[in-house]
Amino acid sequence: MGLAAQMLPGVGAFAQSGERKVGYCVIGLGRIADHFMRGVKEGSTSTITGLVSGHRDKAERIAAQYGVPKSSIYSYEDMDKMRENKAIDAVYVALPNSMHAEYTIRSAKAGKHVLCEKPMCTSVSDAEAMIAACKAANVKLMIAYRLHYEPTTLRAIKLIQDGAVGQVQSIVSANGFNESAGEWRLNKALSGGGPLMDVGIYCLNAMRYLTREEPVKFAGFVSTIDKDGRFDTVEENTSWTMQFPSGIQASCTTTYGGSMPGFYRVYGSKGWLQVDEFGYQGLRLTARYSQGRGSPATTLDEPNLEKDPKQFVREADHFTECILKDRAPRTAGEEGLLDMQYMREIYRVAGVTAL
Amino acid sequence: MGLAAQMLPGVGAFAQSGERKVGYCVIGLGRIADHFMRGVKEGSTSTITGLVSGHRDKAERIAAQYGVPKSSIYSYEDMDKMRENKAIDAVYVALPNSMHAEYTIRSAKAGKHVLCEKPMCTSVSDAEAMIAACKAANVKLMIAYRLHYEPTTLRAIKLIQDGAVGQVQSIVSANGFNESAGEWRLNKALSGGGPLMDVGIYCLNAMRYLTREEPVKFAGFVSTIDKDGRFDTVEENTSWTMQFPSGIQASCTTTYGGSMPGFYRVYGSKGWLQVDEFGYQGLRLTARYSQGRGSPATTLDEPNLEKDPKQFVREADHFTECILKDRAPRTAGEEGLLDMQYMREIYRVAGVTAL
Numbered sequence: 001m002g003l004a005a006q007m008l009p010g011v012g013a014f015a016q017s018g019e020r021k022v023g024y025c026v027i028g029l030g031r032i033a034d035h036f037m038r039g040v041k042e043g044s045t046s047t048i049t050g051l052v053s054g055h056r057d058k059a060e061r062i063a064a065q066y067g068v069p070k071s072s073i074y075s076y077e078d079m080d081k082m083r084e085n086k087a088i089d090a091v092y093v094a095l096p097n098s099m100h101a102e103y104t105i106r107s108a109k110a111g112k113h114v115l116c117e118k119p120m121c122t123s124v125s126d127a128e129a130m131i132a133a134c135k136a137a138n139v140k141l142m143i144a145y146r147l148h149y150e151p152t153t154l155r156a157i158k159l160i161q162d163g164a165v166g167q168v169q170s171i172v173s174a175n176g177f178n179e180s181a182g183e184w185r186l187n188k189a190l191s192g193g194g195p196l197m198d199v200g201i202y203c204l205n206a207m208r209y210l211t212r213e214e215p216v217k218f219a220g221f222v223s224t225i226d227k228d229g230r231f232d233t234v235e236e237n238t239s240w241t242m243q244f245p246s247g248i249q250a251s252c253t254t255t256y257g258g259s260m261p262g263f264y265r266v267y268g269s270k271g272w273l274q275v276d277e278f279g280y281q282g283l284r285l286t287a288r289y290s291q292g293r294g295s296p297a298t299t300l301d302e303p304n305l306e307k308d309p310k311q312f313v314r315e316a317d318h319f320t321e322c323i324l325k326d327r328a329p330r331t332a333g334e335e336g337l338l339d340m341q342y343m344r345e346i347y348r349v350a351g352v353t354a355l
Numbered sequence: 356m357g358l359a360a361q362m363l364p365g366v367g368a369f370a371q372s373g374e375r376k377v378g379y380c381v382i383g384l385g386r387i388a389d390h391f392m393r394g395v396k397e398g399s400t401s402t403i404t405g406l407v408s409g410h411r412d413k414a415e416r417i418a419a420q421y422g423v424p425k426s427s428i429y430s431y432e433d434m435d436k437m438r439e440n441k442a443i444d445a446v447y448v449a450l451p452n453s454m455h456a457e458y459t460i461r462s463a464k465a466g467k468h469v470l471c472e473k474p475m476c477t478s479v480s481d482a483e484a485m486i487a488a489c490k491a492a493n494v495k496l497m498i499a500y501r502l503h504y505e506p507t508t509l510r511a512i513k514l515i516q517d518g519a520v521g522q523v524q525s526i527v528s529a530n531g532f533n534e535s536a537g538e539w540r541l542n543k544a545l546s547g548g549g550p551l552m553d554v555g556i557y558c559l560n561a562m563r564y565l566t567r568e569e570p571v572k573f574a575g576f577v578s579t580i581d582k583d584g585r586f587d588t589v590e591e592n593t594s595w596t597m598q599f600p601s602g603i604q605a606s607c608t609t610t611y612g613g614s615m616p617g618f619y620r621v622y623g624s625k626g627w628l629q630v631d632e633f634g635y636q637g638l639r640l641t642a643r644y645s646q647g648r649g650s651p652a653t654t655l656d657e658p659n660l661e662k663d664p665k666q667f668v669r670e671a672d673h674f675t676e677c678i679l680k681d682r683a684p685r686t687a688g689e690e691g692l693l694d695m696q697y698m699r700e701i702y703r704v705a706g707v708t709a710l
């Protein structure tokens with residue numbers, strides 16, 4: 001950590017070594033919060049210093065695990081009191097989508113930096129309000145696009161930028177899974193929408209970081225096949241085509257009704273490049289390209305052997321560094337807002353009420 | 356060969372064994388004609404008995420290779436004389452797309468059955484005229500969708516029908532290649548359109564044989580990225596989304612500007628199934644599915660080791676059997692017409708003048 005960071009006026013927890021760590025209060029203690037907290041523990045820059053939960057017992061158990069004092073456990077009702085808690089620099093919002101806006105804004109008003117899970121929220125106007133609230137409170141807002149900090153993804157982006165596959169023409173991508181009845185994702189009041197919001201957003205966001213362009217044309221459909229009660233409020237499938245200003249095209253699909261391991265394949269004039277898996281581990285990059293007809297082909301097969309929660313270590317490290325060095329996160333609120341706008345557009349062309 | 360077939364009044368060549376073979380006249384001696392002729396030679400049901408070409412020298416060389424008498428070599432101008440040639444039962448139309456209609460209709464009028472390459476032609480009205488002409492002449496018309504007769508494809512279809520991957524939700528598919536300047540495919544007057552017509556049609560047709568449904572919704576775009584003179588008359592890329600009556604969705608892409616090995620991946624409620632390669636050999640089926648959470652997963656990896664021109668053997672065998680047994684081909688003109696209608700629709704939604 002540099003001198004500038006050490007001289008920052010912010011308060012926070014200190015590691016036993018004496019080096020300052022950024023303290024995170026985790027809001028919502030579901031599955032992804034568990035990955036994040038394990039990531040923070042595995043890393044060396046950050047620490048868990050607070051919890052917000054509707055289940056006091058569960059929160060106390062987790063607090064004991066991470067060394068969080070009982071006095072730093074809040075309910076959803078009294079979490080605004082964290083303003084007074086100097087050990088909390090930032091919050092990690094790991095709630096159902098429709099609660100992201102409220103808890104981001106309340107956290108900002110409590111003077112805490114905000115790392116918010118994706119999708120950023122459930123409407124474009126909420127996204128704008130979140131950005132405005134964080135700006136007004138002079139706190140940082142980062143959306144938890146963990147793959148932006150993940151080495152296989154960065155390797156794919158660099159290979160494309162370096163021209164390995166030549167001029168990119170189009171990309172196909174899929175990401176989905178078979179969701180179980182009763183999960184909050186199937187309740188539109190909590191999720192804001194179907195698989196596009198939760199897992200299709202990986203395809204959408206990948207198309208943007210792979211092309212480094214913003215999509216300008218959208219076409220697609222939503223459908224529900226299974227009439228088993230799971231899809232009373234959200235759609236089961238969304239497939240869409242996007243076009244970028246250069247002419248690059250993207251074909252994407254997402255589902256809550258099938259087995260759909262995440263992947264993208266990028267087709268360029270000199271070859272193709274594929275990354276399998278958008279999950280917490282097990283990413284694998286394969287590629288085959290040649291610098292011209294008759295030139296020998298390069299074949300890549302690069303499994304990423306890192307284990308969960310390493311991606312969360314990197315994500316926390318980045319936001320912590322931004323806080324300590326007063327830098328803008330690479331995936332700030334504006335990145336999340338763009339995806340919200342594009343998802344609204346995909347839903348609009350598919351005939352679904354706009355976000 | 357059954358008794359009924361032997362009793363058919365049609366004339367034709369006979370194998371040295373005395374068993375009747377169906378005689379084919381090949382119209383257009385380009386690359387795919389070479390595959391077909393080698394397929395016929397490798398098989399046992401059919402034989403090459405005529406050639407139509409604008410290059411007499413080339414035709415004489417090939418005629419010698421396949422035992423075709425010089426008297427059975429025709430030019431495009433005098434090919435109608437084949438009416439008198441009893442050794443010719445059928446023609447194989449292997450010309451550029453825009454010539455399919457004229458030569459199919461002239462062959463029908465000459466009393467010959469027609470096996471026509473795909474795309475069937477370059478407009479819906481031409482397709483209708485081809486079907487009408489063959490019906491009026493009482494000859495059979497088959498469109499050369501060779502994958503309908505190919506074992507890996509049939510295996511994929513059967514696995515899906517048998518419910519191996521459960522309820523299909525969506526399919527992604529791509530097929531394309533980097534076309535060289537000067538090729539006839541880049542001349543719209545000959546090709547009728549860009550990669551959709553030539554290679555994208557594999558994705559389109561696969562979506563139909565995999566779902567056994569007909570698409571009802573279309574969305575998509577065309578684009579041209581490379582301004583190198585290749586794409587003055589046809590588009591470089593087409594990506595589109597289709598939806599079927601059940602709600603199954605398809606995301607497809609095709610290009611003439613990149614390396615895009617053909618593939619499709621079918622996503623179902625119980626797992627996924629993928630076939631790589633739409634080409635003449637090297638198809639491979641992979642799949643992973645499970646009959647329920649906690650059930651052991653079935654993993655398939657089935658490379659098809661058959662070599663080119665085996666697919667053409669099967670294709671010729673099928674049409675020959677249809678001719679000998681007076682049956683309708685599985686991929687009759689109506690199958691080609693449907694793809695023409697869908698390609699017109701894809702172009703229409705993409706803003707390209709209708710076929």
